[in-house]
Amino acid sequence: MPAGMFGIGLVPPGERDPFGSPRPALGVTRIVLEKNLPLQLNALIDLAYSYLPSQIGQAHTDVNGFVIDRLSGYLREGGATAQEVEAVLSRGLLSLAEAPRILKAVQDFQRLPEATALAAANKRIVNIIRKAGQEHRNADVSRLTDPAEVALFQALNKTHPAVESCVAACDYSGALQRLAALKQPVDAFFDQVMVMAEDPAVRDNRLALLGDLKALMNRVADISRLAV
Known part of the structure; x- marks a missing residue:
């Protein structure tokens, strides 16, 4: 009807x-x-x-x-809380039946010690990228110079296959829990790296790195919606 x-x-x-x-x-x-x-x-x-x-x-x-x-x-x-539901639904669903499994994954993720910091970092990343107005493209490893951004790039490359493997197996909780490994390199990046560098090439590449990070962190659900 x-x-x-x-x-x-x-x-x-x-x-x-x-x-x-x-x-x-x-x-x-x-x-x-x-x-x-x-x-x-x-x-x-x-x-x-x-x-x-x-x-x-x-x-x-x-x-x-x-x-x-x-x-x-x-x-x-x-x-479920409104924030949890937003995290599940804001990405869009291929199948309605995925929703309860993704919701459980989000709720499991929130129990991790790293969850609050990662959700806040994700929200920060979303805001930075939106204000910069840059479309997502992959970061160029040859342009990474600061040790903290290199470490983040390496952590992303290590975590990405594990997350994708979990997603392929519909293990959404496992996929989100793999993100815990990113907390330390993400914290170090924001502590030590100036994203909006004066050099346009450096700045754009750092924004691209954040775009890669955002894509991985939101692979299952938009965890920025969990930030207080």
Whole structure:
């Protein structure tokens, strides 16, 4: 029903909607999660529109957001904090069934002694990159000169395969816990390295290094959302 309503321009207003459109969306969400069905949300929306008359418009983005809102509420009802849910959902999900596993990984991550510092560092990195307005590109190792930035680059190269291996095995908790190894080199980098160096080439390369770090730290969930 939500797909059809969005398709004809009727945005479901929530609890007071006379057609009860939030209920079907929430029902689909519950079934997918509780049965652990490996279904992609975009594929479900495509399927829904395939059964509707061609003259009804398609509003995939709106329907996607509507279902994600229901998923967010479902996770919060289960005891998750708003920050945890944001960390899980802000990256986008390939499959709705991933959400509870990623949520558990985020909650496990928060128990690590390194979690608070890493979340704060991630938020700092996000802000630096956004203000610099630089698109992500890989750092050039030949331009790394400060020992702290070299150490961070090496730590990233060592941690990246371990994280990817965990992700490939759907071990999201393991992937996030591998990030603990980055705390010391990240702290040293920010203590000893001037990111916004006067030399544009050095500055851009350091921003690229931070972009690499951000991509790895947010591989499973956006942990910057956990920063207080």
